[in-house]
Amino acid sequence: MPGVLKExxxxxxxxxxxxxxxxxxxxxxxVAAAAGAVVARLPxxxxxxxxxxxxxxxxxxxxxxxxxxxxADGQHDANEIPRLLAALExxxxxxxxxxxxxxxTYEVGATRRSVMRALQLGxxxxxxxxxxxxxxxxxxxxxxxxxxFATNYPVEYLGDTVEAILIxxxxxxxxxxVPVSMRPRAGGVASTxxxxxxxxxxxxxxxxxxxxxxxxxxxx
Amino acid sequence: MSARAHLVVLxxxxxxxxxxxxxxxxxxxxxxYSLLWLSIGSVLIVLGASPRxxxxxxxxxxxYYAPATFFLGAIAFLLLIVVHFSWELSRLEExxxxxxxxxxxxxxxxxxxxxxxxxxx
Numbered sequence: 001m002p003g004v005l006k007e008x009x010x011x012x013x014x015x016x017x018x019x020x021x022x023x024x025x026x027x028x029x030x031v032a033a034a035a036g037a038v039v040a041r042l043p044x045x046x047x048x049x050x051x052x053x054x055x056x057x058x059x060x061x062x063x064x065x066x067x068x069x070x071x072a073d074g075q076h077d078a079n080e081i082p083r084l085l086a087a088l089e090x091x092x093x094x095x096x097x098x099x100x101x102x103x104x105t106y107e108v109g110a111t112r113r114s115v116m117r118a119l120q121l122g123x124x125x126x127x128x129x130x131x132x133x134x135x136x137x138x139x140x141x142x143x144x145x146x147x148x149f150a151t152n153y154p155v156e157y158l159g160d161t162v163e164a165i166l167i168x169x170x171x172x173x174x175x176x177x178v179p180v181s182m183r184p185r186a187g188g189v190a191s192t193x194x195x196x197x198x199x200x201x202x203x204x205x206x207x208x209x210x211x212x213x214x215x216x217x218x219x220x
Numbered sequence: 221m222s223a224r225a226h227l228v229v230l231x232x233x234x235x236x237x238x239x240x241x242x243x244x245x246x247x248x249x250x251x252x253y254s255l256l257w258l259s260i261g262s263v264l265i266v267l268g269a270s271p272r273x274x275x276x277x278x279x280x281x282x283x284y285y286a287p288a289t290f291f292l293g294a295i296a297f298l299l300l301i302v303v304h305f306s307w308e309l310s311r312l313e314e315x316x317x318x319x320x321x322x323x324x325x326x327x328x329x330x331x332x333x334x335x336x337x338x339x340x341x
Contacts, residue, residue, distance in 0.1 A: 020324070040324040046317055054321045058328065155317060 001028065001072040005035035011078040018058050019072070020051040048137075049155035052164075059141075060150040067141045076138040080180040084140040092145040092173035095131055095165070096138035096180040115201060119162050122205075127169035131177050135161040138180060145173050162204060229268035237261040260297065 001019070008017055019032035023045035032039045040054050052069070059067040066088060070076035080096060087094040119134045141149065148171060154163035169175055240257050243249035267274055267290070278289040 018328070038328050040328040042324045043320050046320055050317055050321065053317075054324050057321055058325055061325070 001074075002031055002035060004070070004072055004074050004076075004078070005032065005037055007078045009036065012081055015068075016062065016064070018055055020054050022046055022048075022051040047155065049153060053150065053153040053155060056141075056146050056150040056153055059146045064146065065143045067146050069137060069139045069141070071137045075182050075184065077181060077183060080138070081140075083180060084138070084178055087176050087178040088140045088142055090174070091176040092142040093165070093168050093175045094140040094178050095133070095136050095175065096140075096178050096182075097131065097133035097136050098180070098182040118201070119204075123162060123165055127166050127175070129165065129169055129175045129177075131165060131175070133177075134165060137161065138182070148173070156203065223271070226268050226271060229264065233261055233264040233268055237265075256301070 005017065005019070008015065017037040019028070019037045019039050021029045021032070021039055021041045023042045029039045029041050038058075040058060042051065042054065046054075055067070055069065066085065068081055068084060070078070070081075076096070084094050084096050116133065116135060120130075120132055123134050124130055145168060148168070149164070152167060152171075154167065156163075165175055237258065240249065240254055240261065244251055244254045274286045274289060278284070278286040281289060283289045283292075
């Protein structure tokens with residue numbers, strides 16, 4: 001994470017940086033604060049979705065027009081931020097995906113790959129959006145969707161990725177995919193194990209089906 | 221059901237009712253939940269006190285085995301309670317999450333919610 005913050009400070013020094021510390025016991029908050037970021041420390045672990053919602057609330061109250069989400073483990077390249085923001089024109093949610101044209105460098109396991117395929121298909125069927133990497137956590141958000149997510153962001157596990165895209169498109173927001181290059185993670189472990197993944201995918205299927213709106217709304 | 225069985229049921233019900241009321245008096249049980257249990261207790265008291273009531277109710281429902289009527293009612297009631305508790309738990313978890321998020325934002329030094337409109341517009 002210090003590397004990520006350093007990179008952000010170098011490439012986009014004019015941006016406000018918020019680090020959400022999701023109840024970690026290590027020195028995350030101190031390190032982030034030392035690096036000059038604003039730190040929101042959650043009193044206990046809420047999961048990615050809870051951390052995300054905290055981030056949206058912050059962006060909402062600070063009056064930000066746009067927000068960028070990236071992982072602290074170093075796999076998202078701050079140099080790609082302009083590309084994400086460029087894609088945000090006329091769109092509410094831009095998802096940076098690692099299977100883009102210029103990123104043949106990223107390798108994922110077979111199980112994860114097939115799960116990602118299935119999720120991609122589900123999202124495509126339910127939302128009409130073609131997102132090749134639904135689990136990507138490298139995203140940019142417009143002001144309207146920041147306000148929407150500040151109260152509506154799905155808080156359960158994996159909800160932060162797929163569910164978020166779905167409820168956004170159900171609510172009439174426009175979603176776009178941007179191919180960006182990603183690096184292997186520099187630290188930490190993937191928050192996904194196979195059996196657990198199965199449970200969460202099952203939960204997600206229930207959510208996907210139960211949140212399908214009877215009529216799709218369109219935003220102007 | 222024998223007279224002795226009726227007495228046993230009555231005794232158990234009365235003990236249960238008294239302990240529920242004690243919990244409410246000590247404020248360890250919210251009155252809204254106690255109402256639920258107290259009403260069940262009252263039904264049990266009535267059933268325990270009048271020997272032929274359950275038989276007659278069963279007959280009118282077309283159930284031949286009287287205890288089955290009792291179990292049917294008990295299971296239906298317990299299911300309702302459990303669903304209600306899951307609902308309540310989901311609501312509490314959501315509220316707890318919101319409080320945690322607000323706490324994190326407060327500690328980060330962000331302006332509180334009332335400042336939101338000034339900041340947004």
